[in-house]
Amino acid sequence: MQKYGIHLLALSHVFSVPKLKQRCAKELAQGLMVETVVDVLQLARLCDAPELYLKGMKLAARKFKAVEKTEGYKFLQKHDPWLELEILQFIEENELRKKRTKKQKEEQKLYIQLGEAMDCLVHICTEGCTSVGPYDMEPSKKKEPCKRFSTCRCLQLLIKHFATCKKRVNGGCSKCKRMWQLLKLHASMCEQPAKCRVPLCRQFKLKMQQEKKGDDAKWRLLVRKVVLAKTISSLSLPKPQECKPIQHAFSPMSCVHP
Numbered sequence: 001m002q003k004y005g006i007h008l009l010a011l012s013h014v015f016s017v018p019k020l021k022q023r024c025a026k027e028l029a030q031g032l033m034v035e036t037v038v039d040v041l042q043l044a045r046l047c048d049a050p051e052l053y054l055k056g057m058k059l060a061a062r063k064f065k066a067v068e069k070t071e072g073y074k075f076l077q078k079h080d081p082w083l084e085l086e087i088l089q090f091i092e093e094n095e096l097r098k099k100r101t102k103k104q105k106e107e108q109k110l111y112i113q114l115g116e117a118m119d120c121l122v123h124i125c126t127e128g129c130t131s132v133g134p135y136d137m138e139p140s141k142k143k144e145p146c147k148r149f150s151t152c153r154c155l156q157l158l159i160k161h162f163a164t165c166k167k168r169v170n171g172g173c174s175k176c177k178r179m180w181q182l183l184k185l186h187a188s189m190c191e192q193p194a195k196c197r198v199p200l201c202r203q204f205k206l207k208m209q210q211e212k213k214g215d216d217a218k219w220r221l222l223v224r225k226v227v228l229a230k231t232i233s234s235l236s237l238p239k240p241q242e243c244k245p246i247q248h249a250f251s252p253m254s255c256v257h258p
Contacts, residue, residue, distance in 0.1 A: 115230030
């Protein structure tokens with residue numbers, strides 16, 4: 001197979017021997033090399049071997065700088081510009097896929113953090129934590145950071161800032177706007193507003209019901225994605241991580257100081 005694999009692939013295609021053709025394509029795919037990948041791509045295209053063609057494309061995209069220097073690629077540039085174009089298009093599409101995947105992972109990470117922030121907000125407003133708690137409960141005297149939520153300290157600082165900031169009256173504080181968005185997001189997800197101890201939950205709920213017809217589609221989409229990410233996160237049960245600032249237009253977990 002190492003010596004005659006390419007020839008056998010061509011013959012099995014011409015004489016319609018599918019099992020031999022499949023075996024040859026599989027063996028050639030496993031033994032792909034930079035020096036011969038262009039020849040294999042040309043053969044895979046002529047012999048209608050899509051799996052071999054795809055693996056050859058992946059190798060050419062992954063090691064394009066080395067492939068570009070081979071004699072096969074130089075021959076390709078002169079005599080088969082269409083295949084060269086296909087290789088370049090595959091590389092471009094591959095890079096776009098990587099960027100989309102990276103963006104989706106970053107967005108999913110943000111939705112998970114927002115879901116954790118919702119749980120943490122209920123935790124602070126119901127049970128109380130290190131320095132912030134319900135109005136009818138004394139804050140905890142313990143000095144250790146919260147072990148349940150990685151965002152707890154950041155959220156407590158944000159709440160303390162929100163409670164004392166004077167700019168928020170005129171809507172001039174970005175930190176207060178972030179807290180306002182968090183409270184609204186919680187109200188959008190809360191199923192028991194009558195018993196909820198999170199500030200402004202019932203007020204937000206009533207306001208959203210009154211303005212239901214003009215509700216923002218983007219906001220509803222955000223709520224759905226956070227609920228979904230929260231469900232997925234609860235199944236995987238990730239370990240708490242150190243709280244780090246997040247550079248995002250709506251990143252309520254960014255560490256802030258009152």
